[in-house]
Amino acid sequence: MMNSTATILIIDDETVVRNGCVRVLTRHGYAVYSAASGAEGLKLLDEQNFDLVITDIMMPGIDGLEVMRVIRQRWPHIATIVISGYSSVAKAVEAMKQGAADFLPKPFLPEHLLISVKKTLASRNFEQEVFSLRTKAENGLREILTEQSRIKAIIQCMEEGVVVTDRDGVVSLHNAAATRMIRFQQEPLIDKNLFSCMKDPAVQQQIERALAEGLSSAVDLPPGEASNRYLRSRCAPVMSGEDKNLLGTVTVFEDITSLKAMDRMKSEFVAMVSHELKAPLSTIQQMIYFLTDGSVGPINDSQSKILQRVQVRLDELLDLVKNLLELSRIESGAVVYHLEPIFLGPLATGCLAELSIAAQTKQIEMTFFEGETVPPVLGDKRNLDIVIKNLIGNAIKYTLPEGKVSVGLSSDGRNVILKVRDTGIGISEQEIPKIFDKFYRVKDEKMRWITGSGLGLSIIKTIVESHQGKIEVESSYGVGTQFRVILPCLQI
Ligand code: ADP
Secondary structure, three states: OOHHHOEEEEEOOOHHHHHHHHHHHHHOOOEEEEEOOHHHHHHHHHHOOOOEEEEEOOOOOOOHHHHHHHHHHHOOOOEEEEEEOHHHHHHHHHHHHOOOOEEEEOOOOHHHHHHHHHHHHHHHHHHHHHHHHHHHHHHHHHHHHHHHHHHHHHHHHOOOEEEEEEOOOEEEEEOHHHHHHOOOOOOOOOOOEHHHHOOOHHHHHHHHHHHHHOOOEEEEEOOOOOOOOOEEEEEEEEEEOOOOEEEEEEEEEEEOHHHHHHHHHHHHHHHHHHHHHHHHHHHHHHHHHHHHOOOOOOOOHHHHHHHHHHHHHHHHHHHHHHHHHHHHHHHOOOOOOOEEEEOHHHHHHHHHHHOHHHHHHOOOEEEEEEOOOOOOEEEEHHHHHHHHHHHHHHHHHOOOOOOEEEEEEEEOOOEEEEEEEEOOOOOOOOOHHHOOOOOOOOOOHHHOOOOOOOOHHHHHHHHHHHOOOEEEEEEEOOOEEEEEEEEEEOOO
8 A cells, every 4th residue: 555545543632742743644645634532543443444543652541552452453454653751661662562563752753753654554564465465375275275175085986096197107196996996016006106006018008108208098908917807098198387298197997897798798799690691691692693694594684683783782781791790700809810921912912803803893993013022911811801802992992983093012121011092082081080980981972872881991990900000091082092001010
């Protein structure tokens, strides 16, 4: 508060002193009130707000010490200065002990009065500032503590296990569910390095990636050393501020045992149904073949057309059944079954030969290029054959007649790279992230007539990833698409 706006009350029974004070202080811009007795002074204090009270000590009736006592009790924010005569010095000392900011011995000069008032108001303002800052800091701290305990309570109530580490992988927080789900090798966990408490390599890798590269990841952990349940572990880096300072990691463990059991039941059911469908569908296919090739008697043109349509639909149905069987086989974990060194070149030429009739029917030109000395990969031949055949099959399927499909094989020394490029209808940017999802098919006017189950790419992705490889796609809508399969070379 500025001095010029400070409001001051002078209490003194000596008119000369009182009026003198009022005059000097008013001249210097203060709002000044006066009272001739302690009682009058307290009445004014009751009625309005003051910043400073200057009171005589020795007064008939309520004296200065009593006035100060009431002020301290009821208006502790008001500063006080006492005026004392020679005879009341002892009382003035007492007043100072009780919190008066200063005392003015009578008689005093106007300058003394002004210096004392300025000094007292300045220190009062300073004290008030400190008080309000301290209150703010205390409130802030209280809020943070409340917030912290609320977050801790929420984390403790969660059904999922939560483990929080700092930048060095040291556990700073975890909940009860985490210790219930996971058999940690050391407990209590707090302040221990998570890597020494949980030896699961997949989780270690997740945390290392989060700390080193700031990447989030999710992995499913089958029952094993760390837990007898099936867990899904999701790990994310914790960043703070605009410059994204890495503070540590948070990993959430979810018990997905029942989910996995249901998934297995569903896969078994699909496998069983598909298996049961395959045999009668193949028989029907054979019978139609006998009808169309005339071996059981002649058929007319219209009958032949109908049978051709039946044949097309049946082929689609058999394709779907084949894909469903493939998917359930892969989901059952039989992806990398017979591992052996495989040269992808001969595998690709075999697939191209198998699909040449489909390409010729659409007058699509297919080319194959293989770079020098492409090393083998360690893989499951049957599954890698599915990958290449499906990619080339799709390229033919999604390319208009007279287009081009080219297959290339090369190596950068560490990986073998298979490229399948077409001049087909392309995939728009927003569809690209979804095409690897199970049963996802792009809804496009141009390909309304192209049939499929939407399972091919999801099967391909699962196979490639279980060979420690990855699949990438680049596409330009209306121009063409290129799929790249990258598989690690077999190091001999
Ligand atoms: P399906 O071909 O049975 O529909 P996929 O899983 O093999 O299923 O493919 C998913 C979708 O991705 C397809 O429906 C199609 O829209 C798109 N797609 C796949 N390959 C290509 C390609 N070479 N060119 C254009 N679109 C493609």
